[in-house]
Amino acid sequence: MVRKINFKIIVAFILLTPFSVFAQDDSLMNLLNEEVKPERQEVEYTFKSTRVINAQSIERMHQGQLDFRINHRFGQLNLGSYELWGLDQAVMNFCLEYGITNWLQVGIRRGNVDKLYDGSMKLSLIRQSKGGIHNMPVAISFFSDFSLATIKDSARYHKDTRDRFAYTNQFIIARKFTENFSLEILPTYVHRNLAAFDEKNDILALGVGGRYKLTRRLGLSFEYFYANNSKKTTTKYFNPVSLGFDLETGGHVFQLFLTNSLNMVENRVIAETQGDIMKNGIYFGFNISRVFGGKKNKE
Amino acid sequence: MKKVIVISGLVFLACSSLFAQKYICKDGNVHLLSKTAMLTIDGKNNKASSILDSKTGDLVVQLQVRGFKFPEALLEEHFNENYMQSGTFPKADFKGKIANIATVNFAKDGEYPIDIVGKLTIHGETRDIKKKGKLVIKGGKVEGTSAMNISLANYKVKIEESYKDRIDDNVALTMDLKYELYQAK
Numbered sequence: 001m002v003r004k005i006n007f008k009i010i011v012a013f014i015l016l017t018p019f020s021v022f023a024q025d026d027s028l029m030n031l032l033n034e035e036v037k038p039e040r041q042e043v044e045y046t047f048k049s050t051r052v053i054n055a056q057s058i059e060r061m062h063q064g065q066l067d068f069r070i071n072h073r074f075g076q077l078n079l080g081s082y083e084l085w086g087l088d089q090a091v092m093n094f095c096l097e098y099g100i101t102n103w104l105q106v107g108i109r110r111g112n113v114d115k116l117y118d119g120s121m122k123l124s125l126i127r128q129s130k131g132g133i134h135n136m137p138v139a140i141s142f143f144s145d146f147s148l149a150t151i152k153d154s155a156r157y158h159k160d161t162r163d164r165f166a167y168t169n170q171f172i173i174a175r176k177f178t179e180n181f182s183l184e185i186l187p188t189y190v191h192r193n194l195a196a197f198d199e200k201n202d203i204l205a206l207g208v209g210g211r212y213k214l215t216r217r218l219g220l221s222f223e224y225f226y227a228n229n230s231k232k233t234t235t236k237y238f239n240p241v242s243l244g245f246d247l248e249t250g251g252h253v254f255q256l257f258l259t260n261s262l263n264m265v266e267n268r269v270i271a272e273t274q275g276d277i278m279k280n281g282i283y284f285g286f287n288i289s290r291v292f293g294g295k296k297n298k299e
Numbered sequence: 300m301k302k303v304i305v306i307s308g309l310v311f312l313a314c315s316s317l318f319a320q321k322y323i324c325k326d327g328n329v330h331l332l333s334k335t336a337m338l339t340i341d342g343k344n345n346k347a348s349s350i351l352d353s354k355t356g357d358l359v360v361q362l363q364v365r366g367f368k369f370p371e372a373l374l375e376e377h378f379n380e381n382y383m384q385s386g387t388f389p390k391a392d393f394k395g396k397i398a399n400i401a402t403v404n405f406a407k408d409g410e411y412p413i414d415i416v417g418k419l420t421i422h423g424e425t426r427d428i429k430k431k432g433k434l435v436i437k438g439g440k441v442e443g444t445s446a447m448n449i450s451l452a453n454y455k456v457k458i459e460e461s462y463k464d465r466i467d468d469n470v471a472l473t474m475d476l477k478y479e480l481y482q483a484k
Contacts, residue, residue, distance in 0.1 A: 028350050028359045029394060035481075036325050036348040041365055045380050062372045179386040216381050250377070250462065294372045 040132025046139065046176040046184075049253045049289045050097060050105075050122075052209035052223045053242040054261060054269045056143045058174035058184055060122050061099030065294030070094045073262045073285040086284060093264040099294065111264055114157070118147035118265050128175060141172040147265050156194070163194035168266040170207075180213040188225070190267045198233045205270045211246065219246040221257070227270050238281070240273040255287040320353040320405065320480070322441050327476035329362055338465040340374065342367035349476050351443065356400025358415065360476070361392035382456050382466075388423040397434075408437050415445060421454040432474075441478040446471065 047057035050067060061067050071093045075086030083089065093111035100106060103124040110117055121144055128139040149157050149164040157164055167190070174184035186207035195201045209223035224241045231237075244257020260275030260282055261268075275281030327347035333340040347362040364385040369375040379385040395417010397403070403411040411434045419428045432445030451458060451468050458466050 028352065028357050029361070029392070031321075032323075032348055032350045032359050032361060035323060035350070038363065039346070041363070045376060045386075065372055179384075216384070248381075251373075291373055 038131045040129050040135060043128035043130055043139070043176050046128070046174050046182045047209075047211050047221075048219055048246040048248055049255065049287075051255065051287060051289075052184070052211065052221050053244050053255060053257050053259060053287075054240060054264065054266075055186060055207050055209045055223045055225070056122065056141075056170065056172055056266070057209065057211075058139050058141055058172050060103075060105045060124050060141065061097050061291070062294050063099050063102045065099045066292045067097040067289055068094070068292070069097070069287055069289045071264050071285070071287045073259070073264065073283050075283065076280055077258075077282050077284060078280040091262055091264075109265065113263070114149040114154070115151045116147050116149050116265060116268075118145055120145035138173050138175045140174075143170040143172060143266075144168065145266055147267060166190070166192040166194075166267040166271075168270070170266065181210070183208070183210045185209075186225070188266070188270060190227075190271050192267060192271060196234065198230070199235075200229060203271045204228050207270075217248045220244075221246055221255070225270050229271055236274065236276065237271070238273050238276055240269050241277065244285075251290060253287075253289040253291075255289070257285055258282050259285055322351045322353060322478035323481040324349040324351075324443075324476040324478045327360070327362075327474065329367075329475075330473040331367065332471045332473075333467045333469070335465055335467050340369070340378070340466065340470075342369050342375075342378065344368070347474070347476065349443070349478070350481065351397070351441065351478055353400070353403070353405045353441075356397040358396055358417065359392065359394050360474070361390055363389055364391055365389065382451075382458070383422060388421075391419075391421045393417055393419045393428075395428075397432075403434055403436070405436055405441070410435050413443075419449075421449070422456050424454040426453060439480070443474070443476045443478065445474045447474075448472070 047059045049057065050059045050061070051057055073091050075083055075089035077086050079086050091111070091113050093109055095107055095109035097105055097107035105122040107120045123142045125142055126136055126138070126140040128137065129135045145168045147166050151157060168188065170186050170188040172184055172186055174182060176182045186209065188205040188207060190203040190205065192201050205225045205227040207223060207225040211219050211221045213219045222243045224239065226239055229237050238260060240259065240261040242257050242259035242261070244255055247254040247256065260277045261273040262275065262283060263269045263272060275283060325348050326345055327349055329344045329347045331342045344362050344366040346366045347360060349358065349360040351358050364383050365379060367378065369378060395415060398414040398416045403413065413432045413434050415430045415432050417428065418425050430445055430447045432443060435442045448469050448471050451470060458468065
């Protein structure tokens with residue numbers, strides 16, 4: 001009888017002792033994970049800057065942040081050494097974009113073509129999230145812009161000020177699929193007060209833009225818009241397509257790319273891109289973005 | 300009869316180890332500071348969580364790297380995107396123990412210096428560490444503090460040559476964890 005009990009004690013010890021030894025590290029961490037559930041987190045940094053290339057990205061300026069951008073598009077690449085492969089000819093545009101709140105960004109731009117001014121706003125409606133119980137799979141923003149051509153009388157614009165306005169309204173639906181890969185689609189409505197006799201004033205378009213991060217500071221980006229403008233117009237228009245790199249250097253983001261559009265304002269990029277990539281209508285361009293200040297977190 | 304005593308004794312022992320006094324902290328503060336002449340990086344995380352077993356001295360601490368908040372949005376972006384890669388390595392944690400837990404009397408108010416020994420994981424890299432800290436017991440409440448310096452290179456957080464005059468390899472971490480008694484649900 002005594003022997004039997006001893007045996008049972010030994011077995012019990014063998015069974016219990018390792019349990020209390022292993023009970024340490026991981027079980028304590030498991031208990032902590034059980035007690036403190038991870039909170040839902042906003043998915044951020046879907047794109048490197050507020051533009052994919054020409055298209056608006058889902059990114060915005062946070063409260064108090066100011067983005068100063070300089071955008072250039074050069075001449076056709078095949079112009080040869082006399083025109084320095086297009087670099088002698090430049091159209092440019094610069095803009096300021098500011099975050100009034102964390103969900104509202106406003107901007108102004110000025111471009112040298114038609115002395116175009118424009119004002120824009122971007123509303124961050126829904127943000128992608130992860131880690132919580134209920135997560136949003138996508139982020140949605142609404143972008144709206146109007147442009148005004150202030151050039152004195154030209155072949156296109158005459159006295160009537162109303163003719164000089166054009167508008168873009170656009171939803172941006174984006175998802176960061178992995179740390180490196182993000183994609184967005186842009187259902188867009190463009191209205192031009194003035195269009196040529198055989199062109200439409202209203203144009204619907206669907207854009208797609210993406211980014212693939214090659215290294216932590218270098219990304220590959222692309223975008224394309226399908227626009228439903230007529231293919232039988234006197235002036236030929238093409239769907240805008242661009243491919244390029246985002247390079248981040250601490251304070252600045254450089255975007256270097258090839259595009260078939262010399263335009264930089266949405267309504268013109270989408271409705272009035274004239275570069276035919278099959279006929280050397282390819283241009284080199286860059287955007288430089290410098291972001292200043294901004295308090296993201298109110299103390 | 301003897302058998303019953305032995306078994307109940309064992310059950311008691313097993314239970315007592317299950318119901319060892321544990322302390323939990325759900326909103327601890329961790330502060331990181333890196334200072335150079337050109338740039339001050341000053342981040343605060345107030346969602347660090349921890350459990351301390353007062354009997355065995357076992358200690359676990361963890362936090363979400365994304366939870367660090369910086370005064371400037373761009374700084375926060377670069378911290379997450381370029382250096383900590385918090386999308387790939389969302390958590391930082393510590394698993395180990397207070398080596399001299401026996402010298403801490405949880406029933407008596409006072410300040411107790413502690414030796415923290417264990418494994419610290421940052422940026423997906425785990426290193427053995429041995430640091431000093433302090434436990435303050437006051438009216439049944441436990442507050443743990445520790446200040447330590449860590450080397451970024453040691454955790455494979457890469458600082459490019461051209462940024463080395465702005466970002467110091469040495470980062471000061473200060474922890475302040477206020478524990479309360481853990482009640483099992």
